[in-house]
Amino acid sequence: MELRNGTRRQLVLRSGRRSCKRSAGMKRDAGKVLKSLQVQSSDSGDASIEEPRFTLGLSRNPSVVLAPRYNLLREVGRGSYGTVYEAVARKSGARVAVKKLRCDAPEKVELALAEFWALASLEKKHENIVHLEECVLERNGMAQKMSHGNKSSKQYLRLVETSLKGERIPGYHEEPCYLWFVMEFCEGGDLNQYILSRRPNPRTNRSFMKQLTCAVAFLHKNNIVHRDLKPDNILISQKFGTPIVKVADFGLSKVCAGYGCAERGSEALIEKNVNINNFWLSSACGSDFYMAPEVWEGHYTAKADIFALGIIIWAMLERITFIDGESKRELLGTYIRQGSEIIPVGEALLENPKMVLDIPQKPRSLMSNVIRRLLYDMLAVNPDDRLDAFQLEHRMDQVTCAT
Template sequence: MEELYTLEREVGRGSYGVVFEGHMAKTGHRVAIKRLPCSNPECIELYLQELWAMRTTAKNHVNVIALHSCLLQTGPRSLKSLKPKKLPLHLVESVLKGRVVGAPQIQRRNDAQSNTRRRTKSASRLEDRTNTGQVRSKLHNMAKSRASDSTTPQKPPNRARKRSAQREEEQLGPLRRLAIWLVMEYCDGGDLNQYLLSRPPDAQRNHSVVQQLCSAVAFLHNLGITHRDLKPDNVLVCVTAKGPVVKVADFGLSKMSEAMMNGNRTRQQFSSICGSDFYMAPEVWGGLSYTAQADIFSLGVMFWAVLERITFLEEGTTQEQLGAYVCKGRSGWLMPLGEALWENADLHLAIPMKFRRAPPLPPPPGPAMCALLLDMLASDPDARPLADQLEARVRSALKEDSH
């Protein structure tokens, strides 16, 4: 790794991997390096999905995180670049077989270790048979000695179990080092939560963020990529002199399909319930099949939260997050919009919110933008605008409200 990149510090950690700030050894260019340990088939499947999606987007859109290169780690100091449009076959095999399959060189090493252990075991059995009398005599003498030295019975260490665990560690050791390293562009503004909530409200900045996200999602959908986990945590920010440039990131839950077929947009159906509670669409909450229109609902939640600076605290955390919700009951507990709309498809959403957080707050969205947000948050997926229509509608609504 040192020959190609220098790791500086850890900048993020999630359920699946760790992200480091690093530099290219030759140029000194700053990059983000994400390590994804290939510990089980389920994780590997997510990593391969993320890799394939990022390779498809390449560096073709300013608002989608750029992948510079991908490396495969097969040992403590063994890294190799993965060729474009190629996936490691042993990782694909791991997904298909439901168990982690090592790289060919690791498999050969494991086979050699296994043969060595087999020969050693056979030799030890032969030695045991020839020295049985001596061994029994020694054990008898040791037992007598211990009995005379101690009045408290002591349980001997379970050496067989210890040896078994050690063997397993030796066998899985190389496989535990299997990892994918994604080298991506570095975003110095953190995620969208960190960036917006650490600054005073600014309507112009909020409008820019919303329009950039529209452009990114339209680009992804036209490539046949449904993100399935759009939320502020998965939007990174690059700080520039002209303002923030947002980047949609984290494609681990994304799905790819043919975007166009016979000149008509396909509407591929998905069934896996995935995403983050406060941004999931009603049809996902209900366990129904869903399409890329679930992404539009997630965007609607984010847009509403960004434009009005609506935040919440997730249970067990102290970090504020951007996200719209419904207050239920006298206690005012928070309910995700998708869940509330799944329970009651005719629920009326009050946009702008009647009860908002204390100032400073940006001005509420105008009537045209409120109407668009209601369309994006429709309980019926077919009533939501398509991604490639959204950017023009946002621009038109903001222009109309500005007069």
């Protein structure tokens, strides 16, 4: 088997293994605005509500004057996940990213709620995780700020029920709901754009390796498995001059909440230091070229994130790319060449667990032996032999200092 640089090679990404399909975003004029409005009634009929309400676009009541919250400037991204806009917060003038997801089918609701639950579950901010400012639930032009576990909102409860049951709620045929995620704006684009538009920079590579490792370790410490780590989902912020990595897009993430709860008599004991690597997942989802061998089988742990990160780092260091046949974009990603075919590393290792990866791939590579050994330990075919996020964090400190 042979590894080759796939730059400029035409390739259609296979997404059949991705169990959660992203919903296509609906078009919206950039001139529209998100506006706020206090109302006196809620879904339950209660006259008092805890959360402020919002309305999208122009008010249907001409006698009501609305204060704009965000001005949508332009569309910056569109795909099966939805539509992302660059926007400006009216009060502060700060630039933000606004992502709109249509919730008109169970699989789309599941993706939207997974992202909300993952970001909302983080009690602390992390420099390398995209920050969620707020999430707004919209239907029929009116919208409500989302709060986790909001039992007073029938719309939120309907979304949760739809996600849990995996089917539409009988008798619920109203206009589709939308979830609007307001997040920090990353002006540096994604990792593909940032790396491939610049000359190779060893210092930037080392910084990104360490930042990405810190981000994944933070997620795993908070019992979150990302499950879709790839360059498209890694954004770059340049607000303060130095590029800062931001892991984003948590639509396929899994919050392993409740794991570690044990019954003893009538008391429920909650372990504070839960080993997320003991929590087994079964939904074979992700993006083919970054999926670990065990994900293809549908029986894996958080260590699948480490495999995906290994593929990303390897591709970033040696600039191994391919062309996505659908978007025509050049993407960072490592793969195996078998005859006339190129297939994901994880799939190849699943078919041949004894296969030895050629790391580094390029004959004149400047990759050090310490990084080479690190990549082997991140891409081990057996998850038991693979580093976990906390071991990787320790090793990465040593590697970045040594190089």
